[in-house]
Amino acid sequence: MTDRLPILAWDVGGAHLKAVLLNEAGEVQAVVQLPCPLWRGIQQLQSARAGVLNQLQLQDHDVQHAVTMTGELADAFADRASGVAAIVTEMQRGGQVCFYAGEQWLQAGQAVAQPLQLASANWNASATWLAAQVDQALLVDIGSTTSDLIPLAGGRVVCRGHDDASRLQCSELVYSGVVRTPLMALAQRVPFAGEWTTLAAEHFATSADIYRLLGQLAAEDDQADTADGRSKSVAHSRQRLARMLGQDDADASPAAWLQLAQALRQAQLDQLIQAALRVLSRLEVAPEAPLISAGVGRFLVPALAAALGRPCHDAAEYIVAQAGDPALRLAASKALPAYAVAQLYFSQAGQTRLGSTADGGSQP
Incomplete structure (x- = not known):
């Protein structure tokens, strides 16, 4: 590489496309997130990329271009x-493009030949980058x-899982988020009007409905379709939340629905507490080590840290x-895998020219 170009890093998810632009000095210049419901077909990625x-x-x-992904799990694809x-194929449309595969960078042909090296590797980029910033x-x-939930110790990533299946098994990956998660996945029953009430096993409402009622979900992060359209x-x-109990909004006061939203927030937080306790029980991370928050649901992490008796820092502090610009740092912390893969690419690009390595990968 002769003249260093800006780096545009992409995190291709199953529901969103996130991009972080670094200038020639390695600083965040822009962050963009667009809806990209890949289960509706690869044309969604084509449109979002152009957008x-x-x-x-x-x-x-x-x-x-530096690319990481999780969207390959979308059920538009056979496997x-x-x-x-x-x-x-969609991301390799022009320019210089490399794909993040953990310990190596792959060009398009190599990536297709080694697909599972790329699959759902975005968490690894975040963890690898952050491990160079903090010890524990x-x-x-x-x-x-x-x-x-990724443990870091001694400046290293000390995870046990390395793909979605193994990460789910060891609680380093929890299928629970603040926008798209169906409420029936958070709890089977909830306290309401002094009674325990069973939730309908229907896709009537999502976690975004909770956090809209609680005023915690920023509009720019609320990009998925609602359950009822x-x-x-x-x-x-509130109407969608009421439907989860087989009721109408008018059947209870706004205060009652707000209390229900708080109960469901606690149910989601309890899921994360249990996962974190399991990961931390391995004693790899020092007792005084902090939780570092990232993502559009970062607002939940201080409460999680308090429940675990640990300090809490924001990934934006390291960006x-x-x-x-604090707004850019915050935006990048919500798109941490894209920022991390941009920084990893930037670091490598400063050391070597683009070319094949002995192990069949490529370096920027």
Whole structure:
């Protein structure tokens, strides 16, 4: 590589496409997140990718592209390998593109030949980058759909799981997020009007409805469709919540529905507490080590840290943005895998030219 170009890093999820633009100095210049419901087909990625470039007023050849993904699990694809191949093909549309595969970077042909090296590797990018910033921590990245709980010790990632299946087994991955999670996945019953009430096993409402009522979900992070296709207003969120109990909004007071939202928030927090206790019980992370929050659900992490008796820091504290802009640092912390893969690529690009390595990978 001769002249260093800006880096545009992509995190291709199953529901959103996130992109972080670094300038030539390695500082965040822009962050974009767009809806990308991949279960509706690969054309959703094509549209979202074009939308990101349009917002940033960039052409493919204006930047170096670094890509990580989790979207290969979307059920539009027959299997994960097919999903990786489809995403790689879509993202490889021009310019210099490398795909994050943990310890190596792959070009498109290599990526398709080694699909499981890329599959759901975005958490690894976040953890690897953060481990170079802090000695000990539990990274808690709460997204729209899932939560990652990744232990760091001695400046290393000390996870036990390495793919979705093994990470689910050891509670380092929890399918619980603050936007898309069906409420029936948070609890089987809830306290309401002095009684325990069973929740309907129907996709009537999602976790976003809880956090709209509680005023904790920022509008720019609330990009998924609602369960009934109606608006994201507090009134409609309350109606969806009531339907989970087989009731109508008018059957109880606004205060009662707000209390129900708080109970469901606690149920979700309890899921995360149990997962964190399991991960921390391995005693790899020092008792005084903090939780570090990231993701659009980062607002839950201080309560999680308090329940565990640990301090809490925000990933934004470690992010470098143009002119030190706090808004950019916050936005990048919500898209941490994209920021992390950008920084990992930036670091490698400063050391070596793009080319094949002996192990069949490539380096930026």
